[in-house]
Amino acid sequence: MPLLPGAEPFAHQGSDTGVLLCHGFTGCPQSLRPWAEHLAGQGLTVSLPLLPGHGTRWQDMRHTGWQDWYATVERELRELTGRCERVVVCGLSMGGALALRLAARHGPAVDGVVVVNPALTFPRWQGYALGPLRYVLPSVRGITSDIAKPGRREAGYDRVSLHGAYAMRQLLALVRADLPRVTQPLLVLTSRVDHVVPTSDSALVLASTGSADVTERVLEDSYHVATLDHDAERIFQEADAFITRLATRATRKTGS
Template sequence: MPLLPGAEPYHRRGGPVGVLLCHGFTGAPQALRPWAEHLADAGLTVSVPLLPGHGTRWQDLRVTRWEDWYAELSRELLLLTEECERVFVAGLSMGGGLALRLAAEHGDRIAGVVVVNPSVRSDNPASVLLPVLRHLIPSRPGVVGDIARPDAVEIGYDRYPLNAAWSLARLWREIQRALPRVDQPLLLLRSPRDHVVSPANSALVLARISSIDVTERLCERSFHVATLDHDAELIFEETLEFVRRLAPDAKADDHQG
């Protein structure tokens, strides 16, 4: 099945510090591409994989599970750790939740975590019915495109399969169980006007992680897909500053950009 334009995975080799970026549910690397390019231009090694079932048509997502998405990220993390001396993980929405689980599972292999509007819990009471509804209703209208900027477009599915939503709900439970094992430095950026993920998600992350080094920033002018919105530059610069503070050797790689 052909990929949607912009859904291609992205990898750019730079210096000894790497960043693994994770896109969200029904989204694609396109939503993270400017973020990835900003970090790569600063000399970092950057990878943005395409999660299984994404970037083609929503029907392809129906036959995947959260374990497939997570396995793809785990493979990319392994490649980055072989290529780089220090590795950071970052993500948007569900990608932020996946990044947190990677941090919990891989411990010292990950130097820090950056999450933007992380999705780690259900905001819809009807989600408890998903085990039944997924057999009755094939799909629902999509959730991509929550952006304040009128000229910005997010590539993704206009529908999502309830089978995949049911698996996402199972992933949330896994992430919640893993949060106390996250002890790496954390940078959390969130949009107060997010129409997809409630503030309770970020509050849950901050309440349960064991990290001591925690920074929270607000994306006041953006909606859910803040990486393509008015506060994108804030996200890019805060991420780069965060990485450089924790990995001083990243500063020496500026000339590679």
């Protein structure tokens, strides 16, 4: 099946600091590629995989579930930890949920977490209806390209598979339950205006994780896909400072 433009995975071999980037639901690596290329330009080792069922056509999501999406990023994490001294996991929207699950489940293998407009909840009434509805209504209108910057588009599906939405709802429930197990340093970047994910999801992350090292930044000039929006450079800079701080701290501890 041909990929959407920009949906190709991205990988770069660099320093002993690795960064894993997780894209969002119905999106693809295109939404995070500028960030990945920036990190590679900083000399870091970078992995930006394509989640199964994404980056092709919305019908393909019917044949995948959250277990497939999580298995993909978990495999990339293991590969990075085998090559790097430290690994930071990052994610946009549902990718933020995947990053948080990796941190909760893999503990010391993850040195830090960066999430941008993380998705953690699902509208209650829609969620209850998804179970039976997904068998009679295959899809609804898409949710991509919530971007304030004129002329910018997100490569993603124009329809949302209800089977995929049901799988995401299952994932988000598991991640919410696991938040207290996230104890790594955490950077949360939240758009002031987001038409896809409520800002209260970021507040839930801030209130529920077990991390004692939490930084919050509000993005004033971007919508949901902030990594392609006006605040993209700020996201890159904030993440750079966060990753540098973690690397410096690790160096001091080892005395090297």
